[in-house]
């Protein structure tokens with residue numbers, strides 16, 4: 001089955017390890033992710049400037065996928081939330097008609113409301129299914145312990161995403177990671193936001209939020225934080241040292257994408273999983289797995 | 292302009308403060324109070340909302356929306372209030388920069404195909420006029 005791959009604008013520049021590991025994981029699972037050059041920005045950054053323009057942008061992407069007859073799989077939680085919200089808004093006939101009028105001016109066919117939108121992790125959980133992945137696990141990651149960070153927009157707002165995971169005690173990505181044999185912990189800050197969206201307008205608050213989770217997971221002795229969004233990764237990995245300086249701590253917490261962890265268990269090579277791009281190196285993991 | 296939020300709905304807000312008490316930004320910065328913002332918006336006191344920096348402290352995490360016993364889409368209202376602030380000329384510097392990049396390149400984060408090539412990834416189109424076209428279409432909309 002073919003899916004329209006919604007890569008977003010952060011992953012292909014800021015999260016190469018996510019893109020590389022996603023492409024290779026999908027390939028070895030037999031999931032065909034088709035690149036769609038016509039896709040544009042999802043609308044997220046525009047929503048603070050002009051809500052209607054943002055909706056139009058999201059609708060244009062939905063319409064393009066629909067015309068190609070493919071459902072959307074994405075890897076950025078923000079993009080997935082904006083596209084899912086737009087889908088919900090466009091259930092309103094009046095609004096959809098108004099939007100479709102404008103889409104015509106953009107040279108895009110009208111949107112009927114048929115296309116499905118799913119984050120890759122959600123797709124693996126709901127559609128591909130855990131037991132099928134389990135059958136492909138070649139090397140158990142049993143010695144490893146992770147703390148999962150979901151990212152707010154992965155399942156919220158639940159009215160737009162369809163309540164597939166519980167925002168206060170999310171479990172779908174834990175379940176995905178657990179099939180590799182690795183343990184995942186429950187921790188008090190699990191549903192805390194990474195704060196990246198306000199880094200440019202309220203940096204102090206943004207860094208304080210991120211520091212809380214970095215501190216919590218560091219103190220719990222996990223081998224890595226595992227996440228599913230390039231923006232969250234910028235907050236916790238790219239900014240880790242800076243945030244540490246700000247709060248007077250030295251963090252040394254490896255950060256991995258869920259795709260890298262599942263791929264590792266399936267026996268994909270470090271190269272195929274983009275490990276070279278992990279800023280806090282995977283030495284501890286290598287030691288524990290003895291390879 | 293399509294009305295994304297209906298002030299009528301805000302009448303159902305009984306100011307219980309559950310949105311604020313579950314908000315992590317409120318926890319670390321007590322001056323940020325989503326229920327207060329909603330009260331002001333409900334009363335039509337937009338100027339007071341626009342004058343504070345509060346709108347730009349919300350991370351859009353949606354925790355408040357999920358907690359509201361009245362089903363009020365708190366985050367969405369605060370988010371759309373930003374649009375109103377921006378149209379009233381209260382645009383944070385960051386957004387000026389972001390808008391400029393979006394209009395020029397069609398993306399928020401400029402493409403870096405050299406970096407992609409080094410990593411063995413296919414090139415991606417660096418510039419698109421889609422965002423500019425959409426903003427153009429929106430001109431004249433009220």
Ligand code: SF4
Pocket residue numbers: 303304305306307308309310311325326329358359360361362363365
């Ligand atoms: S939780 Fe809902 S009802 Fe309570 S103050 Fe906030 S918006 Fe109003």
Ligand code: SF4
Pocket residue numbers: 310313314315316317325348349350351352353354355356365366369
């Ligand atoms: S969406 Fe904004 S106001 Fe609501 S809980 Fe999150 S940070 Fe607070």
